[in-house]
Amino acid sequence: AQEDRTRRGPAAQPRSAVPGRAVRRRRPGLRADHPGGAGGFLVLACVFVCAACGLVYELELVAFASYLIGDSVTQASVVLSVMVFAMGIGSLAAKRLRWHAAVGFGAIETALALVGGCSAMAVYAVFAWTGGWGGIWADGPCCLLVGFSLAIGLLVGAEVPLLMELIQRIRRQDAGGAVADLFAADYVGALVGGLAFPFLLLPFLGQLTGALLTGSVNVVAGSALVLGLFRRDLTRRARWTLLVAGLVVLGVLASAAVLAGDFEAAARRAVYGPDVRVAAQTDVQEVVLAGGTDGKPLDLFLGGRLRVGGRDERRYHEALVRPALSGPHRRVLILGGGDGLAAREVLRHSGVSRVDVVELDAGLVRLARHDPGLSSLNAHAYDDPRVHVTTADALSWLRRAPAGRYDVVLADLPDPGITASTKLYSQEFYGLTRRVLTPHGRLAVHAGPVSARPRVFWTVEATLRAAGFSTTPYRVLSHDTGFAAGPGRSAGTSRTPRDWGV
CATH class of the missing domain: 1.20.1250.20 (MFS general substrate transporter like domains)
Known part of the structure; x- marks a missing residue:
């Protein structure tokens, strides 16, 4: 081929071989109309x-x-x-x-x-x-x-x-x-x-x-x-x-x-379950309400977890609230509890002058105010003028809260077995909570099921003692089913713990 090009002379050679001229060879796939x-x-x-x-x-x-x-x-x-x-x-x-x-x-x-x-x-x-x-x-x-x-x-x-x-x-x-x-x-x-x-x-x-x-x-x-x-x-x-x-x-x-x-x-x-009425995606989590009308018990699921079981929620909230309110309780702080059920139990006690609720999920509070099933279950607690709601992260709010203001603090928070809520069970959190209590104030903490996760429960108790509290652990057995620590199915079939540790 080289000898043939030589015999034919320079005119037969490719342009790139001609002195003084150069040609850019097109790469495969390059189109002329797309430089x-x-x-x-x-x-x-x-x-x-x-x-x-x-x-x-x-x-x-x-x-x-x-x-x-x-x-x-x-x-x-x-x-x-x-x-x-x-x-x-x-x-x-x-x-x-x-x-x-x-x-x-x-x-x-x-x-x-x-x-x-x-x-x-x-x-x-x-x-x-x-x-x-x-x-x-x-x-x-x-x-x-x-x-x-x-x-x-x-x-x-x-x-x-x-x-x-x-x-x-x-x-x-x-x-x-x-x-x-x-x-x-x-x-x-x-x-x-x-x-x-x-x-x-x-x-x-x-x-x-x-x-x-x-x-x-x-x-x-x-x-x-x-x-x-x-x-x-x-x-x-x-x-x-x-x-x-x-x-x-x-x-x-x-x-x-x-x-x-x-x-x-x-x-x-x-x-x-077949009784789902409300499914809303708030800024924080998915909120699902099942039942609560026509005489059916109401189940509240937050982020896939059973948070309120209508068949048994009264036992849980009474156990969380009543022991803590056995002494002075003029001012009460509820951390979490956006469903209004802990506030309902607090308002049943005479002598309560103010209830502050610090809840991260404003959408849950709106449902607790306006949903007929949930507002009926919480006895329209948010309509009481003594109840004041703040939408905020509990830990951040405690850092700015005034010292020595509350007689009782109720930590109605997500289960401690959930990774995202661990900061709400830390020594820093309890130290800040102790600061907002009066000298003889009381704190009640939902610490998860004792029977299913004893290590978690006793870790919470040890953390409270490390923060300077004198502790009294107790648990309440559930007649029907406990609240799920992880995503569960309808309350009637959920594989959930059957006790609450406080």
């Missing part, structure tokens, strides 16, 4: 969107794990560690797809949108209709959570090598610069996804619809990049296959979004 700068920006924009979607999938699984199984720290650790491990495996596996980067990336984004978008609904369905909610390696949604974490991690991990190959086809760039651009877009996208989940998706759309919308955005972004910018890298058959697959996934996600409301209502009835 390197615009094409590179489009790839990085897709990286940004895909990273945001990937983090939303992770947070969705963590949220469902903590709601349905409890112990948010353990669930978050398991989900995130499995997902990060799977991302590494996915990155290694994606090396085999580098020569078919465009079609591989399109297929991965389509699969990721379907798996990630439907993950929340699938986990909720298994939990609702199988009742599997045991330990972390038990059957049921726990294994399903690990499976979804593994699948999503594999697909997310496979994105980066393929995107690196695609951006190198768009513009000439050293490997270090390409990695920097790619990871900058990835991390910024993760930030946006991480902020969008708690502040936009969860409060305005809910977990199920939020996940489905995220999947839709994911498949649109991935398909648009591949079928638009890199369509010349695909065969006609591959283009049509990706297009049809993307449309099918969009159809599945849209159909699921339309049915999400009915599905969630059916799942709630399966979890909480």
Whole structure:
């Protein structure tokens, strides 16, 4: 070939070999109507969107794990560690797809949108209709959570090598610069996804619809990049296959979004019983009310946990309130207790001049004021002029509260077995509580079931003594069922403790 070019002379040689002239060779996949700068920006924009979607999938699984199984720290650790491990495996596996980067990336984004978008609904369905909610390696949604974490991690991990190959086809760039651009877009996208989940998706759309919308955005972004910018890298058959697959996934996600409301209502009835009346997502937690009308006992679930069992709640609140009010009780502070039931018991004692309720969840207080079942159960305690409500975190409020003001403090707080509430059972918390009490004031603390979790109960007692209190531990047996420390099903079938320790 070289001898043939020599015989034909310089005119037959390629332009790049002619002295004084240079030609930029087009890399595979680069289109004439997308110069390197615009094409590179489009790839990085897709990286940004895909990273945001990937983090939303992770947070969705963590949220469902903590709601349905409890112990948010353990669930978050398991989900995130499995997902990060799977991302590494996915990155290694994606090396085999580098020569078919465009079609591989399109297929991965389509699969990721379907798996990630439907993950929340699938986990909720298994939990609702199988009742599997045991330990972390038990059957049921726990294994399903690990499976979804593994699948999503594999697909997310496979994105980066393929995107690196695609951006190198768009513009000439050293490997270090390409990695920097790619990871900058990835991390910024993760930030946006991480902020969008708690502040936009969860409060305005809910977990199920939020996940489905995220999947839709994911498949649109991935398909648009591949079928638009890199369509010349695909065969006609591959283009049509990706297009049809993307449309099918969009159809599945849209159909699921339309049915999400009915599905969630059916799942709630399966979890909480057939008498569910109210299901509201407040700024703090999900609040579910079951029963409370037509002579049916009212059950209140907060974040999936049975907080008030209408069949037995009176015994619990009498046990929490009455011993503490056996002495002077002109001023009473209730920490938590947004349902108004502890306030109801306090107001039954003569000599009470003021009751201050410090509750984090304003939505729960609104329900306690206006819901006919709950307001009837608390005897319309919030209509009493002696009751004053403050929406605040109890620990933060105590730091600013005046010293020596209250005769009695009632800690009607989430169960100490819940990781998120441990600060409310700390020595600092009790020290601040002791500061707001009068010299002979009294504090009553719900410390969890003695029989089921004795270590937790006696740890609370030891912490109170370390804070300077003289303690009198006691417990009250439940005739029906105790309040669940972890997510339980309807009160009639809940595997919950049958005593309360105070």
